[in-house]
Amino acid sequence: MKKIFLTLILLGLTYHFNAQEIGIKELHEPTLLKSIDNEKATEKHKKELKKSQNNQKKAEKSQKRAEKALRKKEQAQKAFNKSNKKLENTQNKYEALKNKGKLSPLDESKWLKKIERLNTDKKKAEIKLRKA
Numbered sequence: 270m271k272k273i274f275l276t277l278i279l280l281g282l283t284y285h286f287n288a289q290e291i292g293i294k295e296l297h298e299p300t301l302l303k304s305i306d307n308e309k310a311t312e313k314h315k316k317e318l319k320k321s322q323n324n325q326k327k328a329e330k331s332q333k334r335a336e337k338a339l340r341k342k343e344q345a346q347k348a349f350n351k352s353n354k355k356l357e358n359t360q361n362k363y364e365a366l367k368n369k370g371k372l373s374p375l376d377e378s379k380w381l382k383k384i385e386r387l388n389t390d391k392k393k394a395e396i397k398l399r400k401a
Contacts, residue, residue, distance in 0.1 A: 338401070345401040349394040356387040 363380045366372050372380065 342401040345398040352391040
């Protein structure tokens with residue numbers, strides 16, 4: 270009788286401990302699912318954050334390119350204006366000296382070469398301005 274009683278007690282205790290373990294497992298399963306969901310959400314958030322950072326870098330690069338192109342265009346415009354003004358001033362000086370009759374044939378050829386060179390410089394500046 271003692272043996273039967275002891276076996277029943279042992280069976281009851283094992284059943285009791287198994288029931289507690291099952292209860293503990295049931296308690297842990299929702300937390301495990303929540304932690305898995307949290308990990309997925311964290312990974313998704315990390316991916317979105319990385320994507321937004323990449324988009325921001327692309328936007329910054331395109332902005333830098335636009336600023337660089339604008340500076341290049343401004344420089345080309347400035348060079349064109351400068352060469353145009355220099356050509357006009359040189360032509361005006363040449364015309365004034367020619368009208369006064371102060372140019373020798375040698376001086377006149379030098380002035381014409383200078384005007385021709387300035388004219389080519391102006392054309393080059395104009396081409397750069399169109400390309401910019």
